[in-house]
Amino acid sequence: MFIDIACSQTKKYNQNAYGDYFVSKRYPEEARLIAVLSDGLGSGIKANILSCMTATMLLRFIENDQIPIRKAAEIIMNSLPVCKVRRISYSTFSAIDCNDDGSAKIVEEGNPDFVWIRDNEVIQPEYETIQSKTFKNRRLKVYKINLQLGDRLIFCSDGVTQCGLGGGRLKLGLRREGLIVLLQDKIKENPTISSSELSQYIINQAKNIETDRLPKDDISACVLYFREPRESLVFTGPPYHQEKDKQYAEMFANFKGKKAIAGGTTANLISRELNRPITMDTTISIGKLPSCSFMEGVDLVTEGILTLTKTLEYLENGEQDIDNAAGKLVKFLLDSDCISFMVGAKLNQAHYDPALPIEIEIRKNVIKKIAKVLQDKYFKKVNVQYM
């Protein structure tokens, strides 16, 4: 199973920093994912610092594996200082440590209970409560659950469940019940909605419920969706040993999933080996990049280095929906969960002519950087194979 995870947030009005903090990390070798959402007391910079410290510390504790997640959470719960003004713990948190096989451990302290949805019905899991030895008002909830294909988990800060509090329509705020109704309606409408769309939907709805659309608290929603992975393959650069062209072209042809080719020579190579003609777009360039071409059975064919370099820039800056070859490649990559790169190691000497008006990067380096940003920023599973 693939875990599609996303978190959307909005700030309390008049504040310039987020008081909730979300952090998540994937460990591809262990097929594991850890995510933490923390809500700092108060708002603005102070809350930002408190929640950021709690979330990052908890993530470190859990990833080290030296102590179990419940023990890590217990230590944090017992040691969080007390806010002088409000006399309560200075941050709350939820953390999940899960595997691709669906097993998950969850701890919660102070945040609203997470929502577990299967076949659009809510499941109420059993949990164990651990009472803090040092503070009477602190209680840890520990869950051990098994998820199935299609399940969703929704974590949120109290900004979601309390939105609209004291307002006209919802005197007690949205509450967990209201959130569940919103979620079920949306999932009914779009059963395969992605985590990023669903988390953004929750935030938008919560904002709409607030009086004058001004959030009275920081609002965060984190969604995990367990589904079949969408696989894709990018073939770029000719193989170092030319006699292996056929073998690699066949690997490309046999791949089940979406496919892209980045590189003119590469496209010719695949066309030759698989005997599939290439047709071009009717333009030469769009937005300073060569235009795309088309090949049967391939979803996207672009030029190589220039397009890849631009793609990296767009991914790093979070730019989307741009109408050129790199914009299309960004969309191709972001619409996938598991991305494989087949990278040919052959160099074209002509690219390193000092007379060229721009510097051309080495393919391997660009791909390395793209792989890193896809992993770290977009939580994709990436695999790079050199040939």
Place this chain on the structure above:
Amino acid sequence: MDKKISVKVCLGTTCFVMGSSNLQELIDTVPKKYGDKVEVSGVPCLGLCSIDWEFSKAPYVKVDDEVIKEATVEKVLSAIDAKLK
């Protein structure tokens, strides 16, 4: 009726940065000037820069089998004119 003349503009990395991006004009002017006698299209790569890299004569355009080095709109048009004569 004679065969159509084919004009192929290389859109590989080297040719593109060396100026084939400026040959977009051909896509518009050639049909106006020659009607359907000439067909212009881009190609992913003609593979010439990697053979000829020491002399670096990109961008390359092919008019039928004739290779035009350091191609410009004018050079391509005069090559087409020569073929049509």
